[in-house]
Amino acid sequence: MIDPTDPGFWPGLFQVLLVGTGETLYMVGVALLLTVLIGLPLGIVLVGTERGGLFEAPFGSIWFGHIVNRVLEFIVNLGRSVPFIILMVALIPFTRLVVGTFIGSTAAIVPLTIVAIPFFARMVEIAIKEVDAGLIEAAESLGATRWQIVAKVLVPESLSTLILGLSTTVTSIINFSAMVGTVAGGGLGSVAVLYGYQRYSTIHMVAVIILIFVIVMILQGLATGLARRFSHRGRPAGTRASVPTAI
Amino acid sequence: MISVKHVSKTFGSGASATTALHDVSLEVARGEIFGVIGQSGAGKSTLIRAINLLERPSAGTVTVDGDELTQLSPDRLRLARRKIGMVFQHFNLLAGRTAQGNVELGLEIIGVGGADRRRRSLEILDLVGLADKAGAYPAELSGGQKQRVGIARALAGNPKILLSDEATSALDPETTRSILDLVKTINVQLGLTVLLITHEMDVVKRVCDSAAMLENGRILEQGSIVSLISTPGSRLAHELFPLGAVPPHAGNTVIEITFSGGSADRPVIAQLARNYGLDVSILGAAVETIGGKQAGRTRLELPGSPVANAAPINDLRGQGLLVEIVGAAAQVEEARA
Numbered sequence: 170m171i172d173p174t175d176p177g178f179w180p181g182l183f184q185v186l187l188v189g190t191g192e193t194l195y196m197v198g199v200a201l202l203l204t205v206l207i208g209l210p211l212g213i214v215l216v217g218t219e220r221g222g223l224f225e226a227p228f229g230s231i232w233f234g235h236i237v238n239r240v241l242e243f244i245v246n247l248g249r250s251v252p253f254i255i256l257m258v259a260l261i262p263f264t265r266l267v268v269g270t271f272i273g274s275t276a277a278i279v280p281l282t283i284v285a286i287p288f289f290a291r292m293v294e295i296a297i298k299e300v301d302a303g304l305i306e307a308a309e310s311l312g313a314t315r316w317q318i319v320a321k322v323l324v325p326e327s328l329s330t331l332i333l334g335l336s337t338t339v340t341s342i343i344n345f346s347a348m349v350g351t352v353a354g355g356g357l358g359s360v361a362v363l364y365g366y367q368r369y370s371t372i373h374m375v376a377v378i379i380l381i382f383v384i385v386m387i388l389q390g391l392a393t394g395l396a397r398r399f400s401h402r403g404r405p406a407g408t409r410a411s412v413p414t415a416i
Numbered sequence: 417m418i419s420v421k422h423v424s425k426t427f428g429s430g431a432s433a434t435t436a437l438h439d440v441s442l443e444v445a446r447g448e449i450f451g452v453i454g455q456s457g458a459g460k461s462t463l464i465r466a467i468n469l470l471e472r473p474s475a476g477t478v479t480v481d482g483d484e485l486t487q488l489s490p491d492r493l494r495l496a497r498r499k500i501g502m503v504f505q506h507f508n509l510l511a512g513r514t515a516q517g518n519v520e521l522g523l524e525i526i527g528v529g530g531a532d533r534r535r536r537s538l539e540i541l542d543l544v545g546l547a548d549k550a551g552a553y554p555a556e557l558s559g560g561q562k563q564r565v566g567i568a569r570a571l572a573g574n575p576k577i578l579l580s581d582e583a584t585s586a587l588d589p590e591t592t593r594s595i596l597d598l599v600k601t602i603n604v605q606l607g608l609t610v611l612l613i614t615h616e617m618d619v620v621k622r623v624c625d626s627a628a629m630l631e632n633g634r635i636l637e638q639g640s641i642v643s644l645i646s647t648p649g650s651r652l653a654h655e656l657f658p659l660g661a662v663p664p665h666a667g668n669t670v671i672e673i674t675f676s677g678g679s680a681d682r683p684v685i686a687q688l689a690r691n692y693g694l695d696v697s698i699l700g701a702a703v704e705t706i707g708g709k710q711a712g713r714t715r716l717e718l719p720g721s722p723v724a725n726a727a728p729i730n731d732l733r734g735q736g737l738l739v740e741i742v743g744a745a746a747q748v749e750e751a752r753a
């Protein structure tokens with residue numbers, strides 16, 4: 170049992186929350202980084218290999234482009250549809266292979282990244298599709314290569330939508346990171362379970378909820394600010410209809 | 417400079433196939449401004465996009481400045497496109513870049529670096545009259561200013577050809593005139609060959625040296641404006657000088673005389689009245705300055721049948737004027753009855 174009147178309680182709480190927050194930020198940060206590194210190209214390839222897309226015919230083969238598109242579509246749909254708790258358990262052998270263990274914050278990064286990639290890839294797809302085809306045409310008329318079109322037109326022109334998509338993604342990674350914590354340990358999620366649930370400490374529970382809420386709010390505020398900063402359309406990007414803002 | 421030969425383009429296949437271009441051939445000479453006019457859906461955009469192969473023709477060849485583009489590999493085609501600037505009806509500017517940034521895009525693509533790029537982009541913005549808006553984002557610019565940025569971007573890589581797909585169609589008449597004047601200036605100052613498409617006759621009148629008329633994917637006529645004006649039955653010439661419907665003229669002869677170049681200032685009507693004692697009535701007239709020269713069309717009514725007026729009509733034709741007898745067939749019928 171935990172006793173709030175115990176003189177060691179508050180320093181203990183502070184210590185536990187500090188460690189938990191640190192672990193959560195570590196898990197979420199690394200997972201987010203990996204998600205962007207893999208999900209962004211994946212989303213671009215998903216759009217590009219569609220019929221009439223920029224990479225419709227990689228290596229000159231429409232057939233190959235079509236296969237790539239189908240396979241990636243399938244993987245993304247699969248990743249999006251398997252419930253996280255099942256995915257996490259199913260990934261245990263893989264996680265063990267990559268990290269050496271399936272317990273702890275580092276191990277948690279694996280399922281978090283894998284669940285977030287398809288999620289973010291869809292966001293990227295939506296954002297890229299929003300870019301006016303006329304802009305691609307203008308770049309083509311200037312003699313741009315496909316990679317120049319990606320780097321100079323598609324990504325910069327969808328940047329504010331991408332940032333909002335990223336903010337939605339990070340919210341869901343935080344959400345899932347708490348779930349990972351309950352199973353594999355680490356982060357604010359495990360604080361909530363170990364202290365709030367198993368030792369009946371309402372104070373711990375409330376503190377975790379507030380902390381997670383604050384983290385999400387800060388990140389979303391940051392994203393909205395950045396999105397506005399990169400949107401030069403004369404209206405805030407946050408008002409654009411096709412951006413999903415909740416999970 | 418641009419040679420389009422037997423180009424056809426079909427979209428889709430089977431029952432849903434639409435053929436946007438039917439065996440289109442076109443010759444654009446170096447240094448001229450060539451206008452393609454046609455109504456919406458005529459295939460104008462498809463045609464201009466076929467010239468830099470944004471749209472690959474289903475058949476036929478496109479040759480630009482000696483390169484047969486339809487034969488080139490993707491890499492060579494990209495290089496060839498650098499010689500061909502293009503401006504668009506809806507400007508197609510990157511919203512996330514300033515005016516200068518948009519112009520620099522063209523230079524980045526061809527690998528012009530750092531200081532050179534900044535210098536050149538400012539130079540071109542100055543040429544199009546936007547030096548003071550270099551730092552403005554497209555959302556902060558008017559339509560006309562956006563199109564100036566579009567033109568500057570197209571010119572950044574020093575192309576030899578400028579393609580314009582309805583560049584002024586989203587602009588008000590006054591802005592249209594200023595943009596057309598800019599196009600003319602560029603044509604003269606930089607020696608650029610310009611191919612523009614439009615659905616507005618005024619655009620052709622204002623800047624074009626040559627024109628083609630496109631209808632349902634086919635070229636109906638093409639040539640220099642001067643030669644089109646003196647071609648009997650030219651639709652383009654008729655649309656350049658609209659005289660309206662022909663009024664009823666039972667028993668009389670209605671003729672249309674097209675003047676161009678030197679013949680515009682001759683006192684033709686006075687001569688007719690004097691030499692043949694004819695009671696000439698003027699039914700309509702349209703005069704335009706085309707390519708810096710006066711040209712026009714006058715519709716006259718002469719008393720009596722075309723046969724009776726053969727002598728004065730032949731006299732006019734003898735002076736090198738284009739004379740068309742309006743509704744002549746109907747009158748011949750009448751004469752027979």
Ligand SMILES: Nc1ncnc2c1ncn2[C@@H]1O[C@H](COP(=O)(O)OP(=O)(O)O)[C@@H](O)[C@H]1O
Nearest residue numbers: 427434436454455456457458459460461462463
């Ligand atoms: N990508 C396309 N797919 C199918 N049909 C098209 C496509 N582009 C143009 N068309 C058709 O080709 C015809 C000519 O279009 P377009 O060249 O845009 O005409 P214009 O520019 O003269 O208005 C129209 O019937 C149009 O529907």
Ligand SMILES: [Mg+2]
Nearest residue numbers: 460461462582
């Ligand atoms: Mg069009």
